[in-house]
Amino acid sequence: MQTELNDSEIRAVVAQLFPENKVDYFTKLGIEMKEALALHKEVGLWELKDGKLDKANITAHCLLTTARVGVFADVLQLSDGKYEAMKGSASHDYFKMKENEITAVKGKTWAAYEEASLESVQGMHKAGFNYRTIRFASANGHGSLKSIEVLLNKPKLHYGDLECLIAHYVDDYTINDLPVSPVSDDWSVNDFDRRIQANKANPKYKILDEEGRQHFNGESTFEAQERIGHLVENFLAERVSQALGRYIPPKRLPDCIEFLLQKAMEL
Numbered sequence: 001m002q003t004e005l006n007d008s009e010i011r012a013v014v015a016q017l018f019p020e021n022k023v024d025y026f027t028k029l030g031i032e033m034k035e036a037l038a039l040h041k042e043v044g045l046w047e048l049k050d051g052k053l054d055k056a057n058i059t060a061h062c063l064l065t066t067a068r069v070g071v072f073a074d075v076l077q078l079s080d081g082k083y084e085a086m087k088g089s090a091s092h093d094y095f096k097m098k099e100n101e102i103t104a105v106k107g108k109t110w111a112a113y114e115e116a117s118l119e120s121v122q123g124m125h126k127a128g129f130n131y132r133t134i135r136f137a138s139a140n141g142h143g144s145l146k147s148i149e150v151l152l153n154k155p156k157l158h159y160g161d162l163e164c165l166i167a168h169y170v171d172d173y174t175i176n177d178l179p180v181s182p183v184s185d186d187w188s189v190n191d192f193d194r195r196i197q198a199n200k201a202n203p204k205y206k207i208l209d210e211e212g213r214q215h216f217n218g219e220s221t222f223e224a225q226e227r228i229g230h231l232v233e234n235f236l237a238e239r240v241s242q243a244l245g246r247y248i249p250p251k252r253l254p255d256c257i258e259f260l261l262q263k264a265m266e267l
């Protein structure tokens, strides 16, 4: 039986995570994503330390990705898959604290992350999440790269494929729970590039990065993530440009979605 959250509890958590002018928006979103947030609470992300939420930055990250996925879905008119894509996004890192515990014991290796991912999926399954929601929740990070590459090579996308690409890309460029930093002046570096560069430079991920060479024909994990992420970025920028009726340069895609999200928050 899943934990039942009440609306005021969600508002209280959101109020600690977001600036005042965003509390109404993210509370409404959190209430829509109640079942996903119940998982956050169940695994201990909302436990207090010295009277303050200690791990709920993971919840803030998930709600931010959910909002961005929702904007993509609106722009691309994905009404059928929108709710499940958002629910998947709201859940996607709920297991992060447990994942950190597993990798602290077993090392930040491909196998340890796979073990954590399996347990995360089992938790969503137990909570009654349907297959599609779990698929969207799992469409991010290095573990999803092979399946994302398969989608990019399909001659025609089927139901849920585009939502997977969106969920993947949004997590790729969402840095913690931060607003998007604009693309560089020469339009060469956006938040996706910044996040990948930070991962490449982080010695904590050295083993995981090198292990990728066995999985991606000699490419390291983050090299593959960078290459595939850019392909997804190009693909989505083209779709968004078609939908908006004006050209959106791929590097400016995060800025464009953030602008539309700001507009949605003002409504």
Ligand SMILES: [Fe+2]
Pocket: 061, 092, 093, 140, 171
């Ligand atoms: Fe994430």
